[in-house]
Amino acid sequence: MIKAILIFNNHGKPRLSKFYEHYSEDTEQQIIRETFHLVSKRDENVCNFLEGGMLIGGSENKLIYRHYATLYFVFCVDSSESELGILDLIQVFVETLDKCFENVCELDLIFHVDKVHNILAEMVMGGMVLETNMNEIITQVDAQNKMEKSEFSSFFSLYRRLSFSLPGRTGRHRLVLQVPLLVPCLP
Amino acid sequence: MPAVSKGDGMRGLAVFISDIRNCKSKEAEIKRINKELANIRSKFKGDKALDGYSKKKYVCKLLFIFLLGHDIDFGHMEAVNLLSSNKYTEKQIGYLFISVLVNSNSELIRLINNAIKNDLSSRNPTFMCLALHCIANVGSREMAEAFAGEIPRILVAGDTMDSVKQSAALCLLRLYKASPDLVLMGEWTSRVVHLLNDQHMGVVTAAISLITCLSSKNPDEFKTCVSLAVSRLSRIVSSASTDLQDYTYYFVPAPWLSCKLLRLLQCYPPPEDGAVKGRLVECLETILNKAQEPPKSKKVQHSNAKNAILFEAISLIIHYDSEPNLLVRACNQLGQFLQHRETNLRYLALESMCTLASSEFSHEAVKTHIETVINALKTERDVSVRQRAADLLYAMCDRSNAKQIVAEMLSYLETADYSIREEMVLKVAILAEKYAVDYSWYVDTILNLIRIAGDYVSEEVWYRVIQIVINRDDVQGYAAKTVFEALQAPACHENMVKVGGYILGEFGNLIAGDPRSSPLVQFNLLHSKFHLCSVPTRALLLSAYIKFINLFPETKATIQEVLRSDSQIRNSDVELQQRAVEYLKLSSIASTDVLATVLEEMPPFPERESSILAKLKKKKGPGAVSVELEDGKERGELNGGADRGGEAAIAASNASTPSPSSDLLGLRSAAPVGGPAPSAGSLLVDVFSEAGPAASSTRVNDDGFLSSAPPSAASEDPAPPLPESDELLNKFVCKNNGVLFENQLLQIGIKSEYRQNLGRMYLFYGNKTSVQFVSFTTTVSCPGELQSQLNVQTKPVEPLVEGGAQVQQVINIECLTDFVDAPLLNIKFRYGGALQNITLKLPVTINKFFQPTEMAAADFFQRWKQLSQPQQEAQKIFKASHGMDTEVLKAKLLGLGTALLENVDPNPENYVCAGVIQTKIQQVGCLLRLEPNAQAQPGEQMYRLTLRSSKDTVSQRVCDLLAEQF
Numbered sequence A: 001m002i003k004a005i006l007i008f009n010n011h012g013k014p015r016l017s018k019f020y021e022h023y024s025e026d027t028e029q030q031i032i033r034e035t036f037h038l039v040s041k042r043d044e045n046v047c048n049f050l051e052g053g054m055l056i057g058g059s060e061n062k063l064i065y066r067h068y069a070t071l072y073f074v075f076c077v078d079s080s081e082s083e084l085g086i087l088d089l090i091q092v093f094v095e096t097l098d099k100c101f102e103n104v105c106e107l108d109l110i111f112h113v114d115k116v117h118n119i120l121a122e123m124v125m126g127g128m129v130l131e132t133n134m135n136e137i138i139t140q141v142d143a144q145n146k147m148e149k150s151e152f153s154s155f156f157s158l159y160r161r162l163s164f165s166l167p168g169r170t171g172r173h174r175l176v177l178q179v180p181l182l183v184p185c186l187p
Numbered sequence B: 001m002p003a004v005s006k007g008d009g010m011r012g013l014a015v016f017i018s019d020i021r022n023c024k025s026k027e028a029e030i031k032r033i034n035k036e037l038a039n040i041r042s043k044f045k046g047d048k049a050l051d052g053y054s055k056k057k058y059v060c061k062l063l064f065i066f067l068l069g070h071d072i073d074f075g076h077m078e079a080v081n082l083l084s085s086n087k088y089t090e091k092q093i094g095y096l097f098i099s100v101l102v103n104s105n106s107e108l109i110r111l112i113n114n115a116i117k118n119d120l121s122s123r124n125p126t127f128m129c130l131a132l133h134c135i136a137n138v139g140s141r142e143m144a145e146a147f148a149g150e151i152p153r154i155l156v157a158g159d160t161m162d163s164v165k166q167s168a169a170l171c172l173l174r175l176y177k178a179s180p181d182l183v184l185m186g187e188w189t190s191r192v193v194h195l196l197n198d199q200h201m202g203v204v205t206a207a208i209s210l211i212t213c214l215s216s217k218n219p220d221e222f223k224t225c226v227s228l229a230v231s232r233l234s235r236i237v238s239s240a241s242t243d244l245q246d247y248t249y250y251f252v253p254a255p256w257l258s259c260k261l262l263r264l265l266q267c268y269p270p271p272e273d274g275a276v277k278g279r280l281v282e283c284l285e286t287i288l289n290k291a292q293e294p295p296k297s298k299k300v301q302h303s304n305a306k307n308a309i310l311f312e313a314i315s316l317i318i319h320y321d322s323e324p325n326l327l328v329r330a331c332n333q334l335g336q337f338l339q340h341r342e343t344n345l346r347y348l349a350l351e352s353m354c355t356l357a358s359s360e361f362s363h364e365a366v367k368t369h370i371e372t373v374i375n376a377l378k379t380e381r382d383v384s385v386r387q388r389a390a391d392l393l394y395a396m397c398d399r400s401n402a403k404q405i406v407a408e409m410l411s412y413l414e415t416a417d418y419s420i421r422e423e424m425v426l427k428v429a430i431l432a433e434k435y436a437v438d439y440s441w442y443v444d445t446i447l448n449l450i451r452i453a454g455d456y457v458s459e460e461v462w463y464r465v466i467q468i469v470i471n472r473d474d475v476q477g478y479a480a481k482t483v484f485e486a487l488q489a490p491a492c493h494e495n496m497v498k499v500g501g502y503i504l505g506e507f508g509n510l511i512a513g514d515p516r517s518s519p520l521v522q523f524n525l526l527h528s529k530f531h532l533c534s535v536p537t538r539a540l541l542l543s544a545y546i547k548f549i550n551l552f553p554e555t556k557a558t559i560q561e562v563l564r565s566d567s568q569i570r571n572s573d574v575e576l577q578q579r580a581v582e583y584l585k586l587s588s589i590a591s592t593d594v595l596a597t598v599l600e601e602m603p604p605f606p607e608r609e610s611s612i613l614a615k616l617k618k619k620k621g622p623g624a625v626s627v628e629l630e631d632g633k634e635r636g637e638l639n640g641g642a643d644r645g646g647e648a649a650i651a652a653s654n655a656s657t658p659s660p661s662s663d664l665l666g667l668r669s670a671a672p673v674g675g676p677a678p679s680a681g682s683l684l685v686d687v688f689s690e691a692g693p694a695a696s697s698t699r700v701n702d703d704g705f706l707s708s709a710p711p712s713a714a715s716e717d718p719a720p721p722l723p724e725s726d727e728l729l730n731k732f733v734c735k736n737n738g739v740l741f742e743n744q745l746l747q748i749g750i751k752s753e754y755r756q757n758l759g760r761m762y763l764f765y766g767n768k769t770s771v772q773f774v775s776f777t778t779t780v781s782c783p784g785e786l787q788s789q790l791n792v793q794t795k796p797v798e799p800l801v802e803g804g805a806q807v808q809q810v811i812n813i814e815c816l817t818d819f820v821d822a823p824l825l826n827i828k829f830r831y832g833g834a835l836q837n838i839t840l841k842l843p844v845t846i847n848k849f850f851q852p853t854e855m856a857a858a859d860f861f862q863r864w865k866q867l868s869q870p871q872q873e874a875q876k877i878f879k880a881s882h883g884m885d886t887e888v889l890k891a892k893l894l895g896l897g898t899a900l901l902e903n904v905d906p907n908p909e910n911y912v913c914a915g916v917i918q919t920k921i922q923q924v925g926c927l928l929r930l931e932p933n934a935q936a937q938p939g940e941q942m943y944r945l946t947l948r949s950s951k952d953t954v955s956q957r958v959c960d961l962l963a964e965q966f
Helices: A025-040 A082-100 A106-111 A112-121 A134-151 A153-166 B011-022 B026-045 B052-067 B076-083 B088-100 B106-120 B126-140 B143-148 B150-156 B162-178 B186-197 B202-218 B226-236 B255-265 B274-292 B298-320 B322-339 B342-358 B364-366 B372-381 B382-398 B402-412 B418-434 B437-457 B457-473 B474-485 B495-509 B518-531 B535-551 B553-564 B574-590 B592-598 B611-620 B631-638 B640-654 B691-702 B712-716 B725-731 B785-788 B855-864 B885-895 B952-963
Strands: A001-010 A014-020 A049-051 A062-068 A073-078 B738-742 B747-755 B758-767 B774-781 B790-794 B806-815 B824-831 B834-841 B850-851 B873-879 B898-900 B913-917 B921-930 B942-949
Touching: A001 B457, A001 B574, A014 A025, A014 A106, A014 A112, A014 B052, A014 B921, A025 A062, A025 A073, A049 B011, A049 B150, A049 B382, A062 B774, A073 A082, A082 A112, A082 A134, A082 B255, A082 B298, A106 A112, A106 B011, A106 B952, A112 A134, A112 B052, A112 B274, A134 B088, A134 B126, A134 B418, A134 B611, B011 B026, B011 B186, B026 B052, B026 B076, B052 B076, B052 B088, B076 B088, B076 B106, B076 B535, B088 B126, B106 B126, B106 B143, B126 B162, B126 B574, B143 B162, B150 B186, B186 B202, B202 B255, B226 B255, B226 B364, B255 B298, B255 B873, B274 B298, B274 B322, B274 B640, B298 B322, B298 B342, B322 B342, B322 B364, B322 B372, B372 B382, B372 B402, B372 B873, B382 B402, B382 B418, B382 B824, B402 B418, B402 B437, B418 B437, B418 B457, B418 B611, B418 B824, B437 B457, B437 B474, B437 B495, B437 B725, B437 B952, B457 B495, B457 B611, B474 B495, B474 B518, B495 B518, B495 B535, B518 B535, B535 B592, B553 B574, B553 B747, B553 B785, B574 B592, B592 B885, B725 B738, B725 B834, B738 B834, B747 B834, B747 B952, B758 B774, B774 B806, B774 B873, B855 B913, B885 B921, B921 B952, B942 B952
Parallel strands: none
Antiparallel strands: A001 A014, A001 A073, A049 A062, A062 A073, B738 B747, B747 B758, B758 B806, B774 B824, B790 B806, B824 B834, B850 B913, B873 B942, B898 B913, B913 B921, B921 B942
């Protein structure tokens, strides 16, 4: 079972946290910090698995992570999951984000937390994998977007205009945060 | 076109996020957030009704604030309004909020449940999925109660959309995990299993997680899934990489599903049906063959996916442990991975090999990789990988390679990461002991261990080396010589000084013939370390000195001088001062004979499980320690003859003076406890605190030495419970009346009665002498947790008990919740001036609060099944220590307080009982089954005892108590 899915940047700022077991809000924040501490001190090119921190169950659980440009994607899982399988799943998740956001970058996750949650919900439910087929996931997300647009159609033109002056896009961290997570030449 | 166009966000939200991100300091950020929270609060409370769009915006803001680590304590109501809306966008954000900020307010849950109910019956697949997600995310009992009946119906209905089926499967799984008693699969079982055949791979993917979980809990009911899983797996494995279209991931057909199918099969033994088994073996062979084929893509994702399946296949092969051919192939494959350039594969190969090493078919094959593994331990850059290598070395160790492995682990220790040193030390110590052929090697290894990683050598490790040296004559001389040499080092670890002091104090005479290690040289060497050591070590050294006086009379003057010096005899530490004073006095007054008796060599230690192994188990959790110490025969030998052990035990039980709290070498249970401590009781390490010397201190008392009582303040504390107090307690588990305790002075009788969660106990204290007891006081205390579990009230007794008289005391007991420990009864009185201080365990055990429950066979088995979670069951298999007389057994089971149910168990030899434990805050139903194998030879007769109750602690405790009764 997947116990938690955490995304944070190179400085430990959480960008998404989803826990599939109940912890207090305080503990959740501590787990994020502890996990960041464990993962960020590791070199590049070492293995992608390590024992979980004390707060999330110690050696009973494994942290399986991947580092994409400015973000760490960490899945905390118990012994019933295949380590390499989870690595694949992280890749599917990021590729899906990339398809949905077109060259996804950290900024997209910041401004569209709800969307990221929705995409994740199409893949993982209650800590178990719901769907691994990227096209299927994107079909679902597309269908939701269509519904959303039809409901907001009266406002739609307004949003389009505003989008050119979205403040985040010109902020001071623009360059760093707009580094695409995936190298663009994906198949 | 991207699926999420970047423009259609909410402007207010974007501005807020930018504001936060532009904050220069944490304070500014908090200020901005508080401002926003106030704004949202007022908007929510305001008179003006908010439109859906605004609500959505504010809820999104709250989500963002929550992610930053701030508590959100409002907005739930607005979220519930949103999720009840008919608009998808509002509904979706409402559900999201509730899923992220789960709240257990039951009023709120009721409203949410209503909305979910509507959505589930809406027949709109998107709404249904949202609702199912919400149930899976919250997963509370209330939700399970409301929906556990509905969801299986949705899952198997013919007209349910595939995406809804997927969500329903995982939702049901979540509810089953949270409240297994509410999810009754019965009629659905077969239809759920057949989801493995579903056309849609996504449905199979989701369903297999559900089936795996259900199968692991009820393997028999889901047995049919094995053949379905095998045929599904075979179809995937043999398909071309393009057959499965979207479920082909980087040229690998359905890797995720394949892994899950292989995991599901690990819930079962190898298939019995030959055809199914043949097909499965074929699959496994195909998977192993594919590993050797050239990759279809250079991308790491391709090899990852392929290897994910391969590793699961290998786990299944190891799990079956029955196909030598496959096992060897698996081992060779892992061997290849050990040298792979991908770190991930090396890590996983080491991990899988650890389990492979315990299979008899492949242990030898694993051993051939020893050089590679040692190399990994030395050269891997990643500590996680090195740790796996150390684990594997430990698992593959046997007599043939122990010396090499231990040497490698020792040399690795010099540079090992701090995080794994302690565990490494324990492993080295265990392997060294387990595979020691000659014990000089063992002694060398442990001393090296102390030299290299002294800080990480726990007490257990050096206790153990001393136990072994004392129990083996042939290694004592060598140990003395080696430790003497080790102490020559200018800086040695304090643990080395402890071992050195102990061993030279016992066996220094064995090397005293050599002028380089003459008695005085030995003493000076030890004493040169004295001032750098902590108090416990110094205390140990002082004891070594007095032993020297006995071993080498020529050192007497020197040592007496040291003891007499102000720094000893006036030491500010009470323990050191007392030892110095007592030893000095002992050495000057006692005759050589007396001295020789008092300071005799330590008797061998009785055998027990290695305390190191226990420690490693504790550290790694049970199951992590695959190497067990070999059984009795060899260990008996290791610890010297049984006769000598027996002597020690007798000596111990004759001693009238107790041992202080020292648990040196874990001997506590053998040491008598009960009177005032001879030398201050709180010292941790005391050479003289164990069996042999305890016996000798009796003689010291007889001779009138050292009879000055220890500081009286210490003796006023209640003594620790008598070693036999547990046994006394066990005598009363199945009966309420009898004699609890008796010695030459005092007899304590008990009568007790229990009703519901209340009990009353009458204690009768009888003075067996003709002299009165004065200052007679008794106290009942509930140590630790027990305080909140039991409520115990006593009335004080008369402080004077005349010779031959008996006084009575009433104790009222109220059981608040279930408990494990027993209350302590401490009795203090003076008899002829000497203070007597006895502590016993009061026989109040959880089973006393049983109410018998009669029930019919059908009821019993239904309830038995309901309590099928592993933690609800406690089981013990144990040897019969009494005969298997039916009437006696029945009487005991009735005495336990349960109802003995006749004609329930299909096997008339077995006994089943039922009862409800009454505590103030809850009632705990409890079922019991006792299965004797009465046909076995006397001496071979065994019982299997199984307890099931709704509370794990209760099952365990009742099981433990009852297992002592037969």
